[in-house]
Amino acid sequence: xxxxxxxxxxxxxxxxxxWLAARSRLFPEAGAVWLTKFVFxxxxxxxxxxxxxxxxxxxxxxxRFVAAYLAGSTLVWVVGMSVGRARGLALPEAAMEAQxxxxxxxxxxxxxxxxxxxxxxxxGPVLMVLTIDMxxxxxxxxxxxxxxxxxxxxxxxxxxVMRGIIGNPMVLSMSAGLAxxxxxxxxxxxxxxxxxxxxxAATPGALFAIGASLVGHRIRRVAASVWLSAAKLALHPLAVxxxxxxxxxxxxxxxxxxxxxxxxxxxxxxxxxxxxxxAQQRVSAAILISTMLSIATLPAIMLLIGQA
Numbered sequence: 410x411x412x413x414x415x416x417x418x419x420x421x422x423x424x425x426x427x428w429l430a431a432r433s434r435l436f437p438e439a440g441a442v443w444l445t446k447f448v449f450x451x452x453x454x455x456x457x458x459x460x461x462x463x464x465x466x467x468x469x470x471x472x473r474f475v476a477a478y479l480a481g482s483t484l485v486w487v488v489g490m491s492v493g494r495a496r497g498l499a500l501p502e503a504a505m506e507a508q509x510x511x512x513x514x515x516x517x518x519x520x521x522x523x524x525x526x527x528x529x530x531x532x533g534p535v536l537m538v539l540t541i542d543m544x545x546x547x548x549x550x551x552x553x554x555x556x557x558x559x560x561x562x563x564x565x566x567x568x569x570v571m572r573g574i575i576g577n578p579m580v581l582s583m584s585a586g587l588a589x590x591x592x593x594x595x596x597x598x599x600x601x602x603x604x605x606x607x608x609x610a611a612t613p614g615a616l617f618a619i620g621a622s623l624v625g626h627r628i629r630r631v632a633a634s635v636w637l638s639a640a641k642l643a644l645h646p647l648a649v650x651x652x653x654x655x656x657x658x659x660x661x662x663x664x665x666x667x668x669x670x671x672x673x674x675x676x677x678x679x680x681x682x683x684x685x686x687x688a689q690q691r692v693s694a695a696i697l698i699s700t701m702l703s704i705a706t707l708p709a710i711m712l713l714i715g716q717a
Contacts (some may be wrong), residue, residue: 413708413709413711413712413715414705414708416526416708416711417522417526417704417707417708417711420518420521420522420616421703421704423612423613423616423617423620424616424617424619424620424623424700425620426617426620427441427616427617427618427619427620427621427622427623428620428621428623428624429620430617430620430621431620431621431622431623431624432624436621438624438625440621441618441621441622441624444614444617444618444621445618445622447610447614448517448610448611448614448615448618449516449578449579450578451607451610452607452608452609452610452611452614452615453516453517453520453578453579453582453608453611453615454578454579454581454582455582455603455604455607455608455611456520456521456604456607456608456611457520457536457579457582457583457586458582458583458585458586458589458604459586459601459604459605459608460520460524460532460536460586461536461582461583461584461585461586461587461589461590462586462587462589462590462596463532463586463590464532464533464536464586464587464590465590466587466590466591469533469536469537469587470537471537471658471659471662473656473657473658474534474537474653474656474658474662474666475537475541476652476656477649477652477653477655477656477658477663477666478537478538478541478649478652478653478666478670479541479545480652480655480656481645481648481649481650481651481652481653481670482511482541482542482546482645482648482649482670484648484652485507485510485511485640485644485645485648486507486508486510486511486546486549487507488507488510488640488644489503489506489507489508489509489510489511489637489640490503490504490506490507492506492636493506493507496633499557500553500557501553501554501557501685501687502687502688504549504550504553504554505550505678505681505682505685505687505688505691505692506633506637506688506691507550508546508550508678508681509637509640509641509674509678509691509692509695510637510640510641510644510645511546511640511641511645511670512542512546512547512674512675512677512678513538513542513641513645513669513670513671513672513673513674513675514619514672514673514674514675514676514700515535515538515539515542515669515672515675516539516579516615516675516677517615517616517618517619517675517676518615518616518619518672518673519535519538519539519668519669519672520535520536520539520611521611521612521615521616522612523535523665523668523669525612526711527664527665527668530661530665531665533662534662534665534666534669535665535669536583538665538666538669538670539579539583540580540583542675543577543579543580544580547677547681550681551681554685554687619676619700622676623696623697623700625693626679626693626694626696626697628694628697628698631694633691634691634694634695634698635698637674637691637692637695637699638673638674638695638698638699638702641672641673641674641695641699642671642673642699642702642703642706643706645670645671646667646668646670646671646710648670649666649667649670650663650666650667650670653666653667663714664714664715667710667713667714668707668710668711668714671703671706671707671710672703672707673696673699673700673702673703674692674695674696674699674700675696676696678692678696679692679693679696
């Protein structure tokens with residue numbers, strides 16, 4: 410356990426450094442915003458493009474993996490929604506809580522950390538998790554909110570949602586990389602070095618930005634936020650792990666799936682909550698609590714999948 414904890418410690422130390430820098434005002438609040446933009450639009454996109462350009466699309470897509478992750482994640486989403494509705498929450502609020510229960514910080518934390526810890530073989534499964542989260546569940550929550558506010562789902566709601574997904578830099582960079590790979594294009598040396606150099610900034614930049622952004626989060630609505638954090642850190646990896654066993658997913662890919670599911674609540678859930686004005690305090694607190702707790706829970710999950 411100690412050895413696994415020490416492997417993950419540098420990643421969380423970078424998050425802590427970002428938090429300390431922002432907390433001490435050495436790193437201004439606006440700096441965290443612009444650093445996040447740099448990572449999101451440039452560094453992480455370069456990393457994802459380089460990763461995807463070396464993948465075989467036919468080998469990447471595993472129907473059993475997709476079915477298992479969708480089944481486990483959907484189950485957790487339904488549980489989150491049901492608990493919210495049982496507490497008397499309106500449909501959009503319950504849906505936002507359900508999103509907290511199963512959308513992990515795969516882009517900013519999972520891609521840099523899991524590829525380093527688990528090796529390049531983790532690239533395909535991690536990108537598959539990221540794609541499913543963005544294409545399926547981010548679309549689902551947006552459509553639910555639009556339908557709730559318009560009393561019914563209109564065709565006009567699909568346009569902005571699809572434009573948002575297609576215009577997402579992570580989707581664009583992965584799609585471009587996969588297209589490059591499918592075309593069997595050679596990677597020129599200078600381009601490879603450029604992508605490697607720019608992509609290398611994604612890991613420290615993303616982790617530092619996560620820490621700096623946590624300063625703005627406050628712990629309120631503690632009971633609800635603790636429940637959401639527990640669902641994300643424990644229930645989600647358990648559900649996808651059982652689904653992986655049921656669907657016969659290969660052990661290594663199943664382990665990567667479980668590790669990705671064990672990541673803390675993603676920051677983009679708060680962006681959605683803020684954009685729509687729904688459950689911002691609960692989502693903010695869940696991000697903060699789950700990120701802090703994941704310092705202990707993620708090494709435990711990594712140890713378990715290592716023994717599987």
